[in-house]
Structure formats: C-alpha cells, structure tokens
Amino acid sequence: MRYGIIGTGNMGSMLANAFISSGAVDANDLTIYNRTRKKAEWIKNQFKEITIADSVEEVARDNEVIFICVKPHDYKDILSQCSPSATQCLVSITSPVSVDDLERITSCQVARVVPSITNRAFSGVSLFTYGERISNFYKEELLSIFSHISTPIEIDEESIRSASDIVSCGPAFISFLLENMINAAQEVGGMSKDKATQLTEEMMIGLGTLLEKRTYTLPELMEKVTVKGGVTGEGIKALEENVGDLFLEMFQATHNKHKEDKRTIHF
Ligand SMILES: NC(=O)C1=CN([C@@H]2O[C@H](COP(=O)(O)OP(=O)(O)OC[C@H]3O[C@@H](n4cnc5c(N)ncnc54)[C@H](O)[C@@H]3O)[C@@H](O)[C@H]2O)C=CC1
Ligand SMILES: O=C(O)[C@@H]1CCC=N1
Structure with a gap:
C-alpha cells in the first residue's frame, strides 16, 4: 500500500x-x-x-x-x-x-x-x-x-467538534492551564519557573501513567487526594468558586469558529 x-x-x-x-x-x-x-x-x-x-x-x-x-x-x-x-x-x-x-x-x-x-x-x-x-x-x-x-x-458528525476539542485541541488547552498554574506557583509560592515547570511536567507524566494503568478514575483520583480537612479541599473550593463558565465558553468559542469555517469553505 x-x-x-x-x-x-x-x-x-x-x-x-x-x-x-x-x-x-x-x-x-x-x-x-x-x-x-x-x-x-x-x-x-x-x-x-x-x-x-x-x-x-x-x-x-x-x-x-x-x-x-x-x-x-x-x-x-x-x-x-x-x-x-x-x-x-x-x-x-x-x-x-x-x-x-x-x-x-x-x-x-x-x-x-x-x-x-x-x-x-x-x-x-x-x-x-x-x-x-x-x-x-x-x-x-x-x-x-x-x-x-x-x-x-x-x-459521528454531530459530535466531531467536542470530540476534537478534547482529543486534538485538549493538549493545548491543558498546557495553557498548566502554564497558569506554574505562573501562580511562582507568584504565591516564590518558586522558580524552572522548578515549578519540572514539578508540573513530572506530575502530569505520573497522572498520565496512573490513568494509563486504569488505577483510578478521575473522580476516584480527586477523592483519594482530597484529605478530609486538608489543603486540597481548600484548593478545590477556590477552583469551584472561580471556574465559572470557563469550559462552557471554551466549547462555545470552538463551536462558533467551526460553524464559521463550514459557512465560509465553499467547495
Ligand atoms: N495542529 C494540530 O494539533 C491538529 C491539526 N489538525 C488539522 O490539520 C491541518 C493542518 O494543521 P497544521 O499541520 O497544524 O497546520 P500547518 O500550518 O502547520 O501545516 C499546513 C501545511 O500545509 C502546507 N500547504 C498549504 N497549502 C498547500 C498546498 N497548496 N500544497 C501543499 N502544501 C500546502 C503549508 O506549507 C504547511 O506546511 C488543519 O486542517 C488542522 O485543522 C487536526 C488535528 C490536530
Ligand atoms: O487549532 C486548530 O484549528 C487545530 C484543529 C485541532 C487542533 N488544532
């Protein structure tokens, strides 16, 4: 072939x-x-x-x-x-x-x-x-x-935009969020960018490996890490208060662009 x-x-x-x-x-x-x-x-x-x-x-x-x-x-x-x-x-x-x-x-x-x-x-x-x-x-x-x-x-055709957002655009979206986490670690924790980047990359490899081994589902991971009365819970609360429509707007933006592309590509 x-x-x-x-x-x-x-x-x-x-x-x-x-x-x-x-x-x-x-x-x-x-x-x-x-x-x-x-x-x-x-x-x-x-x-x-x-x-x-x-x-x-x-x-x-x-x-x-x-x-x-x-x-x-x-x-x-x-x-x-x-x-x-x-x-x-x-x-x-x-x-x-x-x-x-x-x-x-x-x-x-x-x-x-x-x-x-x-x-x-x-x-x-x-x-x-x-x-x-x-x-x-x-x-x-x-x-x-x-x-x-x-x-x-x-x-199927109906799901292609959301599917591609997760599978193909996802690596860029997650990298963007991780860059924000790294910058905030510098600002609040006084850590060097290089060190925060190294820790983040190693954490992501570890997380990917856990998922690959099907050791835990995403909800199970959250539950295992969030110690009752511990720091993760406080961090999640702050995330809940701030995440708002972040992902709804992200999907909306890509769907709008997709529609615009389809409207303007004339075969
Ligand atoms: N970048 C990504 O992660 C993903 C991209 N895609 C799709 O892949 C396609 C390409 O994306 P990229 O590779 O990122 O873009 P790119 O801009 O890096 O590559 C496009 C290539 O096509 C060449 N090209 C343009 N017109 C040409 C012509 N008439 N004849 C021969 N070569 C020509 C350009 O010189 C360039 O090398 C897009 O349609 C995108 O939607 C799909 C999934 C993931
Ligand atoms: O940004 C883009 O248009 C392409 C499509 C999927 C990932 N990258």
Missing part, C-alpha cells in the same frame, strides 16, 4: 514521523508534498527512503491512500489540483471538512481521521468517520496504521 501526505506542517510531519517510526508504514511506501519544499526535505533528512513529490497531482497519481494535511480553507485548492479515482482513498484530517463534503466533490473513497499531537508519542486518540463509499479494505487499512500510533475511535 502506498501512502501520500499533502502538507507537511505540524500534523503532516507528525503523521509521517509517527507512521514510519512506529513501523506502521515503510518509508519506501510514503510520498510527501509541501508547498514550501524545505519542510518536506526536513522529513526526508530523517527518513531517506521517503519520496518527495513535485506536485499535488503527482501524490494523487502515485498513491492509494492520500492524506490532506493543510488548513481547512486550503482543502479546496488541493482538491482542484487532483481527482483521485474510485479505487483510491482520500482522508481529511480536519473536522470542518466532512466525509459528506469530500464525497460530494470527489469520486473516490473517503474518510476523516482527526489526529492529535499525542499520536507523536504513539498515544492518545484518532477520531474516525467513514464515508458511505469506503470499502472494508480501506477501513481496515486505516485502522491498522492508526492503531500503531493511537487508539482509533469512531465518531
């Missing part, structure tokens, strides 16, 4: 790197293309057997599975430069470009697989939505390669 990646920015390069280093895809079977060729060359410097294509058309001509890894508004431009056949499979990695959109404007088989930066560490989730025309052969193929780098989970 030959795979093509169009767009080797953050996600395209992450997928190329993770697929090859996890053993999911042989570098000889991967073709990449980026508008700025240098970005593709950085990847080829690490994996010499990769092919760099000279055009979108070339990627679409020579590969069976084609991932489009550009920003949502650039999908139209890519699709105007190629027309994969019914025996090929096109994959959107962005939530605003749905399988219905792709099926309407192409004659190939389609899927949407929204990855996460966590897949770089062969962990986290990839969100799968299949088009009507996709064969079991391609379903299994996509599941197989993404199982090497993630936990694939099927998701």
Whole structure:
C-alpha cells in the first residue's frame, strides 16, 4: 500500500514521523508534498527512503491512500489540483471538512481521521468517520496504521467538534492551564519557573501513567487526594468558586469558529 501526505506542517510531519517510526508504514511506501519544499526535505533528512513529490497531482497519481494535511480553507485548492479515482482513498484530517463534503466533490473513497499531537508519542486518540463509499479494505487499512500510533475511535458528525476539542485541541488547552498554574506557583509560592515547570511536567507524566494503568478514575483520583480537612479541599473550593463558565465558553468559542469555517469553505 502506498501512502501520500499533502502538507507537511505540524500534523503532516507528525503523521509521517509517527507512521514510519512506529513501523506502521515503510518509508519506501510514503510520498510527501509541501508547498514550501524545505519542510518536506526536513522529513526526508530523517527518513531517506521517503519520496518527495513535485506536485499535488503527482501524490494523487502515485498513491492509494492520500492524506490532506493543510488548513481547512486550503482543502479546496488541493482538491482542484487532483481527482483521485474510485479505487483510491482520500482522508481529511480536519473536522470542518466532512466525509459528506469530500464525497460530494470527489469520486473516490473517503474518510476523516482527526489526529492529535499525542499520536507523536504513539498515544492518545484518532477520531474516525467513514464515508458511505469506503470499502472494508480501506477501513481496515486505516485502522491498522492508526492503531500503531493511537487508539482509533469512531465518531459521528454531530459530535466531531467536542470530540476534537478534547482529543486534538485538549493538549493545548491543558498546557495553557498548566502554564497558569506554574505562573501562580511562582507568584504565591516564590518558586522558580524552572522548578515549578519540572514539578508540573513530572506530575502530569505520573497522572498520565496512573490513568494509563486504569488505577483510578478521575473522580476516584480527586477523592483519594482530597484529605478530609486538608489543603486540597481548600484548593478545590477556590477552583469551584472561580471556574465559572470557563469550559462552557471554551466549547462555545470552538463551536462558533467551526460553524464559521463550514459557512465560509465553499467547495
Ligand atoms: N495542529 C494540530 O494539533 C491538529 C491539526 N489538525 C488539522 O490539520 C491541518 C493542518 O494543521 P497544521 O499541520 O497544524 O497546520 P500547518 O500550518 O502547520 O501545516 C499546513 C501545511 O500545509 C502546507 N500547504 C498549504 N497549502 C498547500 C498546498 N497548496 N500544497 C501543499 N502544501 C500546502 C503549508 O506549507 C504547511 O506546511 C488543519 O486542517 C488542522 O485543522 C487536526 C488535528 C490536530
Ligand atoms: O487549532 C486548530 O484549528 C487545530 C484543529 C485541532 C487542533 N488544532
């Protein structure tokens, strides 16, 4: 099976790197293309057997599975430069470009697989939505390669925004909150930023490992840590008083942006 990646920015390069280093895809079977060729060359410097294509058309001509890894508004431009056949499979990695959109404007088989930066560490989730025309052969193929780098989970169109907020945007949201915690530790506790960062990163690795081992659920974790009459309870009270509509507003903001993107992407 030959795979093509169009767009080797953050996600395209992450997928190329993770697929090859996890053993999911042989570098000889991967073709990449980026508008700025240098970005593709950085990847080829690490994996010499990769092919760099000279055009979108070339990627679409020579590969069976084609991932489009550009920003949502650039999908139209890519699709105007190629027309994969019914025996090929096109994959959107962005939530605003749905399988219905792709099926309407192409004659190939389609899927949407929204990855996460966590897949770089062969962990986290990839969100799968299949088009009507996709064969079991391609379903299994996509599941197989993404199982090497993630936990694939099927998701319907209605839930894609919230699911992607958790799985794909989540690492940025949580990092933002942790940065705030680190800054506050400096301000209130007089700790150096480096030390607070080190402690926070180690705590997160520990928390992730506990969750990975399914030792405790999130509510159980809270209960175990919160000693009756202790400090955690006081901290949680302060959080409860201040969290307000923080996450409602966050989800609202991403849903609004999603609707706006869908309204303004004209295929
Ligand atoms: N960054 C993330 O964590 C995630 C991103 N996504 C989706 O992945 C897509 C890409 O995101 P990023 O990689 O973060 O963006 P990026 O801006 O880092 O990468 C986009 C790449 O596409 C290239 N490009 C643009 N137009 C092109 C064209 N006509 N031909 C060839 N290459 C072209 C750019 O040079 C750039 O390297 C977006 O649609 C985003 O919604 C999905 C899940 C997670
Ligand atoms: O910020 C974005 O638009 C992309 C989509 C999912 C994660 N990052």
